[in-house]
Amino acid sequence: SRTHRIAVIPGDGIGKETVPEGLRVLDAAARRFGFDLQLKHYDWSCETYVQTGKMMPDDGLDQLRDSDSVFLGAVGWPGVPDHVSLWGLLIPIRRGFDQYVSLRPCKLLPGSKSPLADRGPEDIDFYVVRENTEGEYSSVGGRMFPGTDREFVSQQSILTRTGTDRIMKYAFELAMTRKRRKVTSATKSNGITFTMPYWDERFAEMAKNYPEVTTDQFHIDILCAHFVQHPDWFDVVVGSNLFGDILSDLGPAVAGSIGIAASANINPEKAFPSMFEPVHGSAPDIAGKWICNPIGQIWSGAMMLEHLGEKAAADCIVQTIEKLLAEGGPRTRDMGGQAGTVDVGKAIAEAV
């Protein structure tokens, strides 16, 4: 039978609580759909950092390289600065494995509540496709004249043709698999006049290859406003690293699902393992109480299975989550219920 090798990194805080539930559901899906999961566990985290001075060992990426996927919980803990924790674990995996697509579904699930008035599940169902390796998150920059009145900092935003074209292509290919076949580009070419006009140019160029796909584009300021006013306009939204980051938090926020949103960091060519993680963080305020919501982790597990070719199993998990929410199954406090993390995980695993 088919075997998938999964590197499991619970990380920090509630990651240690959500990952076991994610695995519980993956295991149920494996039994039902007839595939095997070979798990390898890694305790890399802020604790590791405090003990060893490193978030992961020097050969960390090599240790992960043989896996088919990485299943991540959350990274970050008070006392360890973000530039240490994130840039010591999360970002090196994204970049080292050229996971150039960050894919995040924005979906109003039946039974969950959007902060928007008069919006139902049929109104909010789109994907944000985010460029995940370059753009505004660049490593070129510095500070000059420190400590003086002339002091300034500078950071380059970089768009390469390779990086831009491949993310556009991914967005259009994704749109081709969907009913509405629409791609919206996030730009700001009226204000950021070197990089963003290039983004527009490559978008227009790629669109020519997909005559069946409808396109439009908005400047990021008004696009954010449209997410709130007209979430029903969107199907696939493609953005640079920063714009994609913003839209993939705002999208789940308008869908009322920021606590349960899932995300995939994908290397579509499968030259390297891809990584799957919930959008939420390590939540120090509720960590250790086993009251956190495991759905973001479980949903990320479904995205992982889809990437591994187990589409039927992936669809089954997502439908099970939707059914459970719609039918008033156990829910954690953030969704107005009383259930614990494990209750929700077990309910989903059993239903799968």
Added chain:
Amino acid sequence: SRTHRIAVIPGDGIGKETVPEGLRVLDAAARRFGFDLQLKHYDWSCETYVQTGKMMPDDGLDQLRDSDSVFLGAVGWPGVPDHVSLWGLLIPIRRGFDQYVSLRPCKLLPGSKSPLADRGPEDIDFYVVRENTEGEYSSVGGRMFPGTDREFVSQQSILTRTGTDRIMKYAFELAMTRKRRKVTSATKSNGITFTMPYWDERFAEMAKNYPEVTTDQFHIDILCAHFVQHPDWFDVVVGSNLFGDILSDLGPAVAGSIGIAASANINPEKAFPSMFEPVHGSAPDIAGKWICNPIGQIWSGAMMLEHLGEKAAADCIVQTIEKLLAEGGPRTRDMGGQAGTVDVGKAIAEAV
């Protein structure tokens, strides 16, 4: 009596319809509160560009330099690219006159409707303070290896100490005039690791001078989510040029006031004229029909009077707008009414 010299630039599209109503209300306020307005009219626009090849004459800034303020409608028209129209008129005035503060109120007005469920006027009432001259909108950048696979574009984001400190100071001073005395900083120092940590550093430094002011900071991604989920958290929000741009569209969008939002481009030292303009654009789709909403322009006029020291007159205009909306006065189509542009302008002018 006091005289204020105003340069009036209706610009394009509905700017030609909203500016006369803005002036009508300013004129009423002048009569009631005993000051004089000396107006100079400029027809600079995309039409000028088509006729002369320039959005404004070469000595445009010099012509405006003697005014106390610029009262602008809207800039932009189909057929004239943004980098021509905006960078030929709007941006040169902002930068040439060192209008380094862009100030935008985000306010849920009584009688207008937020797209958010269960939110009333007491929940949404804050200011976005945007750095308006540097940051991500820089003029340093370019393209290399054009037309090849190695092609890339690059654009620097620049934060100077001068530019950063003065916008922080403005935000804290503004907070000191308000009841809640809170400043929120928009950052992204976990991802954009050269410029944004500097932004955080200067924010922390400036905060030391204002012990009475409460502060917090959020990364821009989650901050956008919070605008939707918790608009009641905010009092004064300070952001870089790009982050401020995004937040000052998203804020009015959650307040349901994007069609009527006002903005000020301010040089606080009054070394140069400041400029006041509605947030909306030239709206080619409804231009020429005299159905557009003049409230954004009128509200911008109130901000102008406040800047010119006519605080009583400014407050009177804002209160008149609020009262008119709350009491079901005439409203344009975008607010669910049937009134024309002039009806609304006249109603507000008369009430003032």
